[in-house]
Amino acid sequence: MKRTRLWLVSGFTLLLSLGFVLTRGDAEPNSVQKIADGVWFREGDLKNQGHCNNTIIEMKDYLIVVDANFPSGARLALEDAKRLSNKPVKYVFDTHHHGDHAYGNAVWTQQGAVTIAYVGVAQEMKRYEPARWQ
Numbered sequence: 088m089k090r091t092r093l094w095l096v097s098g099f100t101l102l103l104s105l106g107f108v109l110t111r112g113d114a115e116p117n118s119v120q121k122i123a124d125g126v127w128f129r130e131g132d133l134k135n136q137g138h139c140n141n142t143i144i145e146m147k148d149y150l151i152v153v154d155a156n157f158p159s160g161a162r163l164a165l166e167d168a169k170r171l172s173n174k175p176v177k178y179v180f181d182t183h184h185h186g187d188h189a190y191g192n193a194v195w196t197q198q199g200a201v202t203i204a205y206v207g208v209a210q211e212m213k214r215y216e217p218a219r220w221q
Contacts, residue, residue, distance in 0.1 A: 091146070119143075119167050127171060129164055131187070136160065139187040143168050149177035152195065154188045155202065161191025165198065176200045184211035 116132035125145035131138035138160030142153040150168055155161055168176055179195040181204040182188055189212070192202045 161194035
């Protein structure tokens with residue numbers, strides 16, 4: 088479990104770092120870039136569809152996706168995850184409660200993934216969108 092946490096924290100830190108490295112001029116909507124062995128950055132289509140960015144992290148037996156996206160973005164990210172690896176997406180990590188980061192959770196859970204988040208994210212969801220999350 089400690090190793091999984093280390094990978095999650097490392098992957099999330101890498102995702103945050105990408106925000107400083109990539110500029111909007113470099114943006115190519117719905118493209119996937121390999122960042123390191125087993126780590127990919129997926130550029131969302133923020134301008135046309137409002138999709139957030141995702142990170143796909145490959146573990147020994149499964150994948151972790153950072154941010155569920157809107158349902159339409161989740162379906163596109165799921166296609167990319169399947170193209171990148173034959174491993175299943177086991178976890179989807181929601182970084183916060185905004186729709187472009189969390190509304191696609193059902194797409195992932197229907198595929199067998201488990202949604203995880205920091206406890207503060209669940210509190211945000213209950214506070215800001217109680218009807219959607221109860």
